[in-house]
Amino acid sequence: MSAASRPRIVIAGDAEQALRRIGNWQAIDALADVSVHHQPLRGQQLVEALQDADALVLVRDRTPIDAALLAQLPKLKYLVFTGTRNTTLDLAALAARSIPVSHTEWGPSKDSTCEMTWSLILGAMRQLEQQTALLRSGQWRSANAVPLAGVLKGQTLGLIGLGEIGGRVAKVGQALGMKVITWSPRMTTERAAEHGATAVSLDELLSSSRVVSLHLVPTPASQHLLNAEKLALMQPGSLLVNTSRSALIDGAALITALQAGRPGFAALDVFDVEPLPATDGLRTLSNVLLTPHLGFVTEPVYERFAQGVTECLHAWLTGQPLVRPLN
Numbered sequence: 001m002s003a004a005s006r007p008r009i010v011i012a013g014d015a016e017q018a019l020r021r022i023g024n025w026q027a028i029d030a031l032a033d034v035s036v037h038h039q040p041l042r043g044q045q046l047v048e049a050l051q052d053a054d055a056l057v058l059v060r061d062r063t064p065i066d067a068a069l070l071a072q073l074p075k076l077k078y079l080v081f082t083g084t085r086n087t088t089l090d091l092a093a094l095a096a097r098s099i100p101v102s103h104t105e106w107g108p109s110k111d112s113t114c115e116m117t118w119s120l121i122l123g124a125m126r127q128l129e130q131q132t133a134l135l136r137s138g139q140w141r142s143a144n145a146v147p148l149a150g151v152l153k154g155q156t157l158g159l160i161g162l163g164e165i166g167g168r169v170a171k172v173g174q175a176l177g178m179k180v181i182t183w184s185p186r187m188t189t190e191r192a193a194e195h196g197a198t199a200v201s202l203d204e205l206l207s208s209s210r211v212v213s214l215h216l217v218p219t220p221a222s223q224h225l226l227n228a229e230k231l232a233l234m235q236p237g238s239l240l241v242n243t244s245r246s247a248l249i250d251g252a253a254l255i256t257a258l259q260a261g262r263p264g265f266a267a268l269d270v271f272d273v274e275p276l277p278a279t280d281g282l283r284t285l286s287n288v289l290l291t292p293h294l295g296f297v298t299e300p301v302y303e304r305f306a307q308g309v310t311e312c313l314h315a316w317l318t319g320q321p322l323v324r325p326l327n
Contacts, residue, residue, distance in 0.1 A: 006031070006032055006033050007031070007032040007033070007054040007055060007317065008032065008033050008035070008052050008053055008054050008055075008075075009028070009032050009033065009034045009035070009053065009054065009055045009056075009057065009313060010034075010035050010036075010037070010049065010050055010052075010053040010055070010056055010057070011034065011035070011036040011037065011057040011059070011309075012037050012041060012046075012049065012050065012056065012057070012058055012059070012062070012063040013037070013040070013058055013059035013060065013062035013063045014036055014037070014038055014059045015038055015039070015040075015059070015062070015275075016059075016297060016302065017036075017038050018302040018305075018306065019036070019057070019059070019302070019305065019306045019309060020034075020036055022299075022302055022303055022305075022306040023306030023307065023309060023310045024310060025310060027310070027314055028310055028313050028314060028317065031314075031317045031318070032054075032055075032313075032317055037049055040062065040063075040274075040275065041063065046063070046069070047069065047072045047073075050069075050073055050076075051072060051073055051074075051075070052075055053073065053075060053076055054075055054076065054077050054078070055076075055077065055078040055079070055080070055313060055316060056073075056076060056078070056079045056080070057079075057080045057081070057082075057309055057313070058079070058080070058081040058082070058086065058089075059081075059082050059305070060081070060082055060083055060086070060296075061081075061086045061087060061088040061089075062274070063088075064088035064089075065079070065088065065089050065090060065094070066090045066093065067090050067092075067093035070090065070093050070094065070097065070099075076097070076099055077099060078099065078100055078102075078316050079094065079099055079100070079101045079102075080101070080102045080103065080104070080308075080309055080312045080313065081101070081102075081103050081104075082103070082104045082305040082308065082309065083103060083104065083106055083109070083296075083305075084103055084104075084105070084106055086103070087218075089101070091326070091327075095327070100322055100325055100326075100327075101325065101326040101327070102312040102316075102322055102323055102324050102325050102326065103308070103312075103324050103326060104304060104305050104307070104308025104309055104311075104312070104324070105304050105308055105324075106296075106301065106304065107300050107301040107302075107303065107304030107305070108298070108300050108301060109295075109296040109298075109301045110164045110165050110168060111168065112295060112296055112297075112298045112300075112301055113165050113243050113295040113296060114165055114168035114169050114172065116243050116269060116291075116294055116295040117165070117169050117213055117215075117241060117243045117295075118169070118172055120241050120243065120267035120268075120269065120289060120291065121152075121211055121213070121239065121241055121267065122152075123267070123289055124239050124241075124265055124267040124289045125149060125150050125151075125152060125211075125239065126149045127149050129289055150210075150237075152173075152176050152177070152178055152210075152211070153176060153177035153178065154177060154178070154179075155178055155179070155210035155211065156178065156179045156180075156181060156208055156209045156210055156211075157169075157170070157173040157178040157179065157180045157181070157209065157210070157211050157213070158180075158181050158182070158183075158200075158205040158206065158208070158209030158211065158212045158213070159173075159180060159181070159182045159183075159197065159213055159215060160182075160183055160184065160202070160205065160212065160213070160214045160215065160216055160225070160248075161182075161184050161214065161215035161216035161217075161244070162182045162184060162187065162191070162192065162195055162197060162215070163215060163217075165215045165243075165244075166182070166195075166213075166215035167195050169213055169215065170182070170195045170196065170197055171195075171196075173211075174196050178211075179198075180195070180196060180197040180198070181197060181198045181199075181200045181204075181205055181208070181209065182195070182197045182198070182199055182200070182205070183199065183200055183201060183202045183204075183205045184216060185221065185222070187199045202225075202230070203230075203233055206226075206230055206231075206233040206234050207233045207234070207235070208235075209234075209235075209238060210235065210237065210238055210239065211238065211239045211241065212234065212238060212239070212240050212241065212263070213241040213242075213243070214226075214240075214241065214242045214243070214244040214245075214248050214249070215243075215244055216244055216245075216248060217244075217245075218244070218245040218247045218248055222247075222248055223247055223248075224247070224248070224249065224250040224253075225248050225249070226240075226248060226249045226250065226253075226254070227250045227253055228250065228253040228256065228257065231249075231250075231253055231254060231257035231262065231263065232257065232260075232262055233262075234257075234262050234263040235262070235263070235264070236261050236262055236263075236264050237264045238262075238263040238264055238265075239263060239264065239265045239266070239267060240254075240263045240265070240266045240267070241266070241267045241268075242266075242267075242268050242269065242270055243269045243270065243295045244270065245270055246268075246270045246271050246272045247272075251271075251272045251282075254266065254282075255281045255282060255285070258285055258287055258288065259285070261287075264287060265287045265288070265289070266287070266288050266289075267288070267289040267290075267291075268282070268288065268289070268290055268291070269291045269292075269293055269294060269295050270293055270295075271293070274292075274293055275292065276290070276292070308323075308324070311323045312324065
């Protein structure tokens with residue numbers, strides 16, 4: 001096969017530089033030319049990076065593909081994304097072009113996100129970032145009289161959503177001696193009880209929980225579920241945690257609420273714009289713990305991603321039945 005006729009595969013959004021490092025690409029490299037983009041691409045830069053691609057690999061939902069962009073990718077014949085859900089793809093436009101879509105498996109991402117949630121909760125409650133900063137600056141204790149860390153045992157954990165991840169988070173909370181309450185649009189008393197939790201209204205959950213953690217799949221109905229009115233219900237000493245999706249919280253209202261001290265603290269792993277802009281107001285607040293969307297970012301999850309991507313590409317390149325086609 002001549003260089004001119006070799007298929008071109010473009011990988012977009014691999015900020016961790018993990019897919020090529022982890023996966024076995026020998027068979028793919030023998031059949032196609034592969035290029036990888038680690039930094040976020042937007043606008044014309046994105047078009048130029050993708051326009052010659054015969055196949056496109058997307059890491060999660062970091063690179064939205066809509067009809068307008070697709071119209072500028074005349075050579076595209078196949079698309080693969082990591083994980084099992086991507087809400088930023090125009091599937092109708094892809095189908096109209098007869099471009100098949102495959103995906104990988106998830107791996108232990110739900111366990112990983114549960115662990116990330118508790119890393120944020122414990123890190124925020126025990127003031128780990130602030131205490132480490134003291135040591136790095138040569139101090140031992142704060143020079144001022146400031147509130148000390150809290151204890152979770154006996155406190156109320158409010159879970160907005162009690163699915164695969166929320167259920168895992170609930171078990172850990174119970175193991176720490178916390179009372180677990182929950183709300184979601186379709187929550188029932190019986191379903192909550194199956195997880196050892198109590199179903200309550202959203203307002204009651206917000207007003208009575210020391211820790212509130214979000215675990216909902218975003219929908220149009222849940223857009224900005226936590227707006228200024230809802231955030232104002234939270235206790236001054238409460239902690240709001242989000243490892244789900246930023247769309248569930250009104251970002252501007254959250255900054256205002258944190259400045260007012262209700263909630264008292266937020267620990268966030270997801271943001272409206274990622275990477276988080278250097279000028280974002282969240283970066284200026286002292287009562288936040290921020291991490292760069294690490295919930296699913298673990299070696300075991302990316303091992304599954306890399307294996308799944310290469311499986312999908314090899315089947316497509318060799319004319320075999322597609323692996324895990326979306327439709």
